[in-house]
Each structure stands twice: as structure tokens, then as C-alpha cells.
Amino acid sequence: MEMGGFLFYVFIFLLTTLLSYIFLGGDKKERPQTRAKLPPGSMGWPYMGETLQLYSQDPNVFFADKQKRYGEIFKTHILGCPCVMLASPEAARFVLVTEANLFKPTYPKSKERLIGPAALFFHQGDNHIRLRKLVQGSLSLDALRNLMQGIQAITASTLDSWGGGHVINTFHEMKKFSFEVGILAIFGHLDSHYRDELKKNYCLVDKGYNSFPISIPGTPYKKALLARKRLTNILADIICERKEKKSLEKDLLGCLLNSKNEKGEILTDDQIADNVIGVLFAAQDTTASVMAWIVKYLHDNPKLLEAVKAEQNAIRKANDEGNRPLSWSQTRKMPVSYKVVLESLRIASIISFTFREAVADVEYKGYIIPKGWKVMPLFRNIHHNSEFFSDPQRFDPSRFEVAPKPNTFMPFGSGVHACPGNELAKLEMLTMIHHLVTKFRWEVVESHSGIQYSPFPVPLHGPPARFWKESME
Secondary structure, eight states, X not given: OOHHHHHHHHHHHHHHHHHHHHHHTOXXXXXXXXXXXXXXXXXOBTTTBTHHHHHTSOHHHHHHHHHHHHXXXXXXXXXXXXEEEEOSXXXXXXXXXXXXGGXXXXXXXXXXXXXOTTSGGGOOHHHHHHHHHHHHHHTSHHHHHHHXXXXXXXXXXXXXXXXXXXXXXXXHHHHHHHHHHXXXXXXXXXXXXXXXXXXXXHHHHHHHHTSOOOOOTTSHHHHHHHHHHHHHHHHHHHHHHHHHHTOOOOSHHHHHHTOOOTTOOOOOHHHHHHHHHHHHHHHHHHHHHHHHHHHHHHHHOHHHXXXXXXXXXXXXXXXXXXXXXXXXXXXXXXXXXXHHHHHHHHHHOSSOBOOEEESSOEEETTEEEOTTOEEEEBHHHHHTXXXXXXXXXXXXXXGGGSOOXXXXXXXXXXXXXXXXXXXXXXXXXXXXXXXXXXXXXXXXXXXXXXXXXXXXXXXXXXXXXXXEEOOOO
């Protein structure tokens, strides 16, 4: 969504919530009167809080200014919710690991409706553990070995469509790539008819996910809701076919279909559909965003690009000049390229923060986090803190020659709700790097430092780039 349109919706939200505050008497839970001290910070206007300040500027500036003024724990009020924001590794670990039982994952209901309430990341406790084991099982290292051939085929097909020097939006093209890899990991082989229908309707859900949640015909959100219903029907047909075959596939769908809990209960079709959509959602934009940044970072650092090319061309040469495919073991031995991936994850910080909600009053470092308040560990602030990463705005993969201090590098989150697909994401990136630098050269058009949020940070306009196939003579 363009910034102007988004700000219009924010304005409507603020106006609506202000009227609610006036006529309903305000949010009586917002400011507890009898508690120990709250963290420092500003709560902004009644109910509206500081939503407009957050969304009318670079969100990173908003968070950084708050931290500079109030320290590493501060309060604010955004999107109708009182929040405590945490910008230290110790605080992030406290919320996500050591006291994770006191903080539940939380998402707006509008977004939960589009993904599905049974999806993994809306749960905690025993149900979460069960679902996470199933998802992790389908994305284990053994499972990823079996996906290597398919991922390479998707990579080659994607890159072939870029050649010729026409300008492409790199992020949009990387989204197509990561979507196809997600389909492969979830379904294995999937009939082209089902794939096309899933893609068409998923794109509508994706467009509506970050739109203002007005369920009026013609709005992006309403279109997304209707597309989500169609996705349920498509997935029901796929599930029915798979059940009839009684196969024991080890892809995600197979793991979900063949699961039974200690009581012998299986997952319902709706539960399976929600988790399929959830994984597809989690697998696409974030990975595509990082790969778009990698394309730009390598383009902007010619010496580093040459080092990556040297590493990958040595692997290509060992594979009979590319006549043999890249192997799983070779992806585990790419030290230069792997550090590029890690540094891209750090400096881009695609997941800038995560939302949790306190399930009880929690005391931390002398402050009270009241029950029901949102809690946000700020990953980007930690990743960009000069105390942990020298000259943090400089792209420098060599910094990962030494392991970061504990809890200072969390690109996939941390604790029981950390991303279960992190190994798949890294495999996609390394495979793409190998085929990209050994077969193509490219030029980023309008190469500058602009960032757009959609909602994840990506280079401005994708970035736009031209790709040409290299001569293999």
C-alpha cells in the first residue's frame, strides 16, 4: 500500500477510536492506578496514543528516538493498545525464552481471520508444541536434502525468466520464487491446476493482509476474505485426493494428515488448511525480502561480489562446470556466501519486532508490565546497536567471523516460537546465490538507500534491476 493511502486509513482508525473514547468513556484498563511504576515513555493522546507518530515516519526512527530518550525499556500506545517495548538482548530473552509462559503470541483478529485461527503461530502450550513438531518434522535437515533437486529446478526456472536485460522488480520476482519453494515444501508434487488456483487466490489474501480491515465489498480486505474461503475449498479438494491415495508422504501436508495425538485424534481439514496457509504466508515475504537485499548488497559491494563469485565458481567447477547439480553438502560449505546471508539478515532485520501479550502482571528490572499489555522485543534496535555490532549501518559480512554475543542476533526470533523454517530459508538464499553469481551479471537501476515498507523493509522499488546471462565459454 502506498504511504498516502495507508495514512488515510490510519486517520480513519484514529478518528473512529477517538469517537469511541469520547462516547464510551475511554479505555479504563489503560493506566492502572495502584501498580508499581510503569516503564518511562509517552502514551500520546487518549486511546489514539502515538499511532500517527509511528506511521507518519520511518518506524526505525520512531523506535530509535524512543530508546535514546527513555532507555532500553519504555512504554507507548499504538493501534489502540498500551505497549512496552524492549530493546536489550536480556529483555528479549526474558520475554521469548526464560519467561515465555508469561507472554502469549498476539495478532490482530483481522489478520488471524485471513490466515486461520488454527495456524501454528496463534497458539501456545501443548497444542503449539504438537503443531510445531509437525512443521519442524517436514522441514528437518533430512527433509531439506530431499528438496534440493526441486529447489534448484525452481531457481533455474526463475532466473531464466529474468535474463535479457529487461527491468524487473527484484522483490516481486523473489516472492514468486519463494512461493514456489513453499508449495514444494508443503505439497511436494502438485498438479498445475491446483498450483495456479492457489497462487491466484493467495495473491489476493496477500494484498489484503496489510490493508485496513474493512469488510465492505470491493475493499482489498473483503476480497482477501473471499479469496481465503476459496483457498479453504481448494485445499479441501487437495486433502481429499491425498486421503484417497492413503500415501505416507513426508511433506508438510503428509505430516499434518498422518498426525495423531496421544488420544488418537487427528487434525480436522480446517486445522490442516490453516497451518498450510500459515506456513505459506511465513515462507514467502520474509525470505523474498532478504534475497532482494542480497541482490542489492552484492551489487553495491563489487569486491565482496568477486569473493562470492570465486567461492561459487569453485563449486561449479567441482561439479563439472555445472553439469552436476549443487549438492546439499556443498551448501553447508559456503563460508563467504553464508556470512553474506547472515549480515543481510542482520542489517535488513526484516522482522523488526514481534508482538507478545502479558498473560499476568510481570515485573522486570523494577518495572511492571501489566496483564493485557502488548510487549514488543525490538530485534532491529538490537541488531543495529553499536555496542554489539561495530559501525552497525555498514554492510560487513566479516563481522560474522566471530560469533555474535548471545541474544544479540535473532533474525528468526528466539525460544519456542522461533521460526521453524529458518533452515529452509537459508537453503533458498544460498542456492539462489550460487546460481545467480555463476550464471548472471546484473545492474541495479536507481541504486540508492531508499527503503519501502510493505510491511517488511525492502529496497525502494524492489529494487529495479536488469539481469543478463553470462557466457560460459
